[in-house]
Amino acid sequence: MISIHMQRINDMLRGEAPFDRAWLVRSTGLVRDLIALPWEAFPPGSEGGNAKDDIWLDDAKFQEWSLKVQADTRAFAELAKTADHASLHEAHKQMREVCRECHLKYRNPEITRGN
Numbered sequence: 754m755i756s757i758h759m760q761r762i763n764d765m766l767r768g769e770a771p772f773d774r775a776w777l778v779r780s781t782g783l784v785r786d787l788i789a790l791p792w793e794a795f796p797p798g799s800e801g802g803n804a805k806d807d808i809w810l811d812d813a814k815f816q817e818w819s820l821k822v823q824a825d826t827r828a829f830a831e832l833a834k835t836a837d838h839a840s841l842h843e844a845h846k847q848m849r850e851v852c853r854e855c856h857l858k859y860r861n862p863e864i865t866r867g868n
Contacts, residue, residue, distance in 0.1 A: 755791075758784050759849065766842045777833045777841075785830040792819045808859050818855040825851055 758780045764770040765777060795808050795815070808815050825848040832844050 755784055755787050758787075759852070762845060763849070766838070766845050772838070774833075778830075781826075781830040781833040785826045788823055788826045792816075803861050805859050805861055815859065818851070818859075822848065822851045822855065 761770065762777065762780055762784070765772055795804065797809065797812070800806065800809050825844075829841075829844045829848050832841055836844070
């Protein structure tokens, strides 16, 4: 669900879909709320699945990524309410980069998509 909304936001900010502020605010709010959920799926003892072992080998760094993307997402959701297109695009780019780097570091390659 996160990736669907992120792609739709990306399309809008790239001009591949019409800009709709109300929809953007709603969608960024959903992403903001949803982004807090995945981290609970990785408690100690839950090794395996689609995650690399690095999650459990360096929990402090993984938690740092979690806090960073959540903060970036909250900031982006606030910007969506009033910011100009250039500011939105830059904030979205920053948020996407954090997502991408975390996925590259902690997801097994066969499930890492273009996020």
